[in-house]
Amino acid sequence: MSDFEKIWQDYCAQHGKPDRVELMLCDINAILRGKWLPGEDIGKLTSGAARLPISTYTPCILGWEVEATGQGIVVGDPDGVLTPVASTLAPVPWADGNVAQVLVEMKDATGEIGESSTRELLRKVGDRFAARGLKPVVATELEFYIVKARGAASDAPEPPDRLPEAQNYDLEVLGRHSAMLEEIKEAAKQQGLPTDTLIAEYGPGQFEINFHHTGDVLAAADTALLFRRLVRIVASKHGYEATFMAKPYAQHPGNGMHAHVSLVDEEGTNVLAAEASGDLSDPMRHAIAGTLATMRDLQAIFAPHLNSYRRFQPKSFAPSAPEWGFDHRAAAIRLPETSGKAARLEHRISGADVNPYLALAAILGGILYGLEHQPDLQLQIDHPDAKPQPLLTHDWSTAVERFAQSEVAADVFGQAFRDLYAIVRREEIAELTTVISPVEYSAYLSRL
Numbered sequence: 510m511s512d513f514e515k516i517w518q519d520y521c522a523q524h525g526k527p528d529r530v531e532l533m534l535c536d537i538n539a540i541l542r543g544k545w546l547p548g549e550d551i552g553k554l555t556s557g558a559a560r561l562p563i564s565t566y567t568p569c570i571l572g573w574e575v576e577a578t579g580q581g582i583v584v585g586d587p588d589g590v591l592t593p594v595a596s597t598l599a600p601v602p603w604a605d606g607n608v609a610q611v612l613v614e615m616k617d618a619t620g621e622i623g624e625s626s627t628r629e630l631l632r633k634v635g636d637r638f639a640a641r642g643l644k645p646v647v648a649t650e651l652e653f654y655i656v657k658a659r660g661a662a663s664d665a666p667e668p669p670d671r672l673p674e675a676q677n678y679d680l681e682v683l684g685r686h687s688a689m690l691e692e693i694k695e696a697a698k699q700q701g702l703p704t705d706t707l708i709a710e711y712g713p714g715q716f717e718i719n720f721h722h723t724g725d726v727l728a729a730a731d732t733a734l735l736f737r738r739l740v741r742i743v744a745s746k747h748g749y750e751a752t753f754m755a756k757p758y759a760q761h762p763g764n765g766m767h768a769h770v771s772l773v774d775e776e777g778t779n780v781l782a783a784e785a786s787g788d789l790s791d792p793m794r795h796a797i798a799g800t801l802a803t804m805r806d807l808q809a810i811f812a813p814h815l816n817s818y819r820r821f822q823p824k825s826f827a828p829s830a831p832e833w834g835f836d837h838r839a840a841a842i843r844l845p846e847t848s849g850k851a852a853r854l855e856h857r858i859s860g861a862d863v864n865p866y867l868a869l870a871a872i873l874g875g876i877l878y879g880l881e882h883q884p885d886l887q888l889q890i891d892h893p894d895a896k897p898q899p900l901l902t903h904d905w906s907t908a909v910e911r912f913a914q915s916e917v918a919a920d921v922f923g924q925a926f927r928d929l930y931a932i933v934r935r936e937e938i939a940e941l942t943t944v945i946s947p948v949e950y951s952a953y954l955s956r957l
Contacts, residue, residue, distance in 0.1 A: 513595035514555055520598055520609065527609040531601065532559065532591060534613050535628060535734055537567050537933055538813070539864035543613065554613075560588040563617060566625035567929060569936045570814065577932045580625070589615030589623070597731055599700040603742050610700075612731060624925050627866040628727060634870045634921065635726050637877060638772070643780065645873055646771045646853075647729045648705075648722040652764040652861050653740055654757050655686070655714040655749045666757050668713035669749065675711055682709040689747040690716070696739050702732050712761035722769065726869055733766065733865035755812070755860030756819035763820035763827050764861035768872055769845070771853040772796070782852035787835065789847060789886075797833050797842050797854060798886040799879015800872060804831040804841065804858060807871040807921070808901055809912035809934060811859040815941050818903050820860050828857050830898040834890040858901075867922075867930075874921030906942075909934045 521527075527548035533541040542565050546554060553559045564574045564581040574581035594612040601608040617623040624630075638645055656666035669686075676682045683690060690707060697704045703721040710717045718736065723729050737753050744751035756763040772780050772792065781793040789797075804811075812818055821829040833854075834840035835847070843855040859868045878884075888895040902908050912918050913931035922930070 511555060511595075513593045513598070516595045516598055517551060517555075524600055524609070525607055528606045529608055530554070531608065531610040532593075532613045533610060533738075534561060534565055534591070534615065535864070535866065536565060537625070537627060537864065537930065538570050539627075539734060539737075539862075539866075540570075541734070541738060542568075548607075548609070554591060554593055557590045557592075559591040559613075561591060561615060562586045563589040563615060563623065563625065565589075566615065566623075566627075567933055569933055569940065571937075571940060575933050575936045577936070578929055587618070589617055592616055592622070594628075594731070596728065597735070599735075602696045602699045603739075603746060612735075624923060625929065627864050627870075628730065630922055630926060631730055631866040631870040631873075632727055634873050634877070638873065641880070642775050643772050644724050644774075645726050645876075646722050646724045646773055646779075647726050647869060648720050648769045649729060649733045649865065649869075650717055650719045650765075650767040650769075651733060651736060651753065652710055652715060652717045652766070653737075653751050653753045654712065654764065655689075655716065655744055655751055656757070658745075658748055658750055666750075666752065672713040674713060676709045676713055676715070677711045679709045683707070689744060689749070692746070693718075693740055693743050696743055697736060700735065700739065702736055702739070704736075710762070712758065715762065715764070722771075724773070726873070727866075730865040730869050737861075753861035755814070755817040755862045759819070765820070765827060765857065766859045766861045766863055766865065766868060768856045768859065768869060769853050770796075770856065770872060770876065771851075772876070779850055779852050781847075781854070782850070783848050786846075786848045790852075792880065793844075793847065793852065793854070794886050795879040795883050796876040797844075797879070798884045799877065799882070800842055800854070800856060800875035801831040801833060801887065802882075802884045803871075803875040803878050803917045803921075805901060806911060806915035806917040807875065808858070809908040809930070810867045810871040811863060812905075812908060813860075813864065813867075813934065814862055814937065815905055817860045817862055818905050818908075821901055821903055827860075830900050832890040832895075832898050833887075837890055840890045870921060874917070878917060878920075905934075906938055909938065 530546045532543040534543045591613045597612040614622045622629045705719040740751045783790040820827045828841040832840045833842035846852050856872045918927045
């Protein structure tokens, strides 16, 4: 009996056999795709009879296949065999009836999960740490906005009524939306998502959720992915839309996904910890230097879409240069603690629109680079002798092309996926940057 079959039996004993199971596959854009399977037909999933086209992993953001990837109809669009991620089987508390959900992966003709799976890529990065006798311990923080329900997808967002322009940590805002927020927290609890604190963030209708630290990096990414689905659905039940778009409002802060990372050895000792607060251990120094040295090459992962680049603004809570600091929220790498069990770095570059598997793989890949190459560490952001660092690019195409040529990206993700990712992003660039925007008509049509 497989692990999933055992978990399935336990699940049915606790919840009853589901009427249906929602099979969810994470694509390259972190959009969940899949199918509904009747609960009585769960044997199709365990026997290899449940399938999807392999190209389901790699559509562009608009949903269609990208021929240049070499996947899809150009090669006959062959199927992959769905295989469940057993640990993610969970109830769907917002659905009518008895409904379950589970993440799935696809095995190709070789019987292996292919190079298009972003979850598998993160697993391989974790294996590289294990080979060094280390385990990353991670936690993410996700920011999101609640907006009024819109009539059309192209309509601009509007915040809910009666909110301050700056609502940071405002308890009254939490109380006013307590019914929705409590339902989000309860649904997360029922699904086993390890939520921690929930706060009102700076922008009107903006909130942040923190998750507990875990030594299972795949589970951390699963949690971020599944929580985004949960929030959008629960918000819609309350008459709102929820968005993890990086910058939904020009005049308000963007949405980020911060990641806290520490490293423990086989005895459970935090190897990033220094002996005294305010000091840096050699592994911490190397980890910081590695994430900074690789940040430009991997920016296309941390900022995957057109809108992502609107979030990088100087003197904001979204850092715009590869810099580090002790408890400094303007720095790309912040050190909340440098000694004791809680010693860790916080990576603050990613928008909430990232694929969490790719983002964590890139962050951990940067740490590996630092441990392996031990580059020099620049002075911290507020040191009197520190030199300003050149800004990260504000140009989407520049970031993608740098990624496409990067040896660092090839090392972290493999050359095949590096090339595949660049192809998909180029398709998105071609589709979205050729659209003439309303502001161009407003500024130019009647004046030139």
